[in-house]
Amino acid sequence: MTPQEFASKHQSLVWSRRGAAPEVILRAALMQPRFHTILDACCAFGLERVAGEWRELAREQGRDVRRAAPLVERMLRNIEAGFRDAAT
Numbered sequence: 001m002t003p004q005e006f007a008s009k010h011q012s013l014v015w016s017r018r019g020a021a022p023e024v025i026l027r028a029a030l031m032q033p034r035f036h037t038i039l040d041a042c043c044a045f046g047l048e049r050v051a052g053e054w055r056e057l058a059r060e061q062g063r064d065v066r067r068a069a070p071l072v073e074r075m076l077r078n079i080e081a082g083f084r085d086a087a088t
Contacts, residue, residue: 006044010037023053030054031064033071035078042079051076 001009003022013028014020026045029037030053041050054072057065 001040001044003044006040009040013037026050026053027057030057030072031068033068033075035075038072038075039079042076042083047076047080047083 003026007020007022007025010025010029011018011020013025013032017024022044026041029041030050038050045053054076058069
């Protein structure tokens with residue numbers, strides 16, 4: 001999956017911003033965490049890129065970030081473990 005395919009598949013995350021850049025949709029996905037969406041993001045952008053975007057968002061320390069943090073961090077750990085297992 002490419003970043004553009006991710007953006008097309010998950011455009012509904014930013015329904016009010018038709019044609020939003022894939023990076024904008026990635027950040028929206030992190031703030032509305034659903035496992036399959038985050039997994040798609042990791043396949044499209046790479047785990048390191050998604051984790052880096054999350055670290056940037058986490059610096060903001062807003063209420064929405066605090067709400068999403070436990071979910072996103074658990075999902076990223078599980079995806080990382082899954083990618084590692086698949087590579088062996």
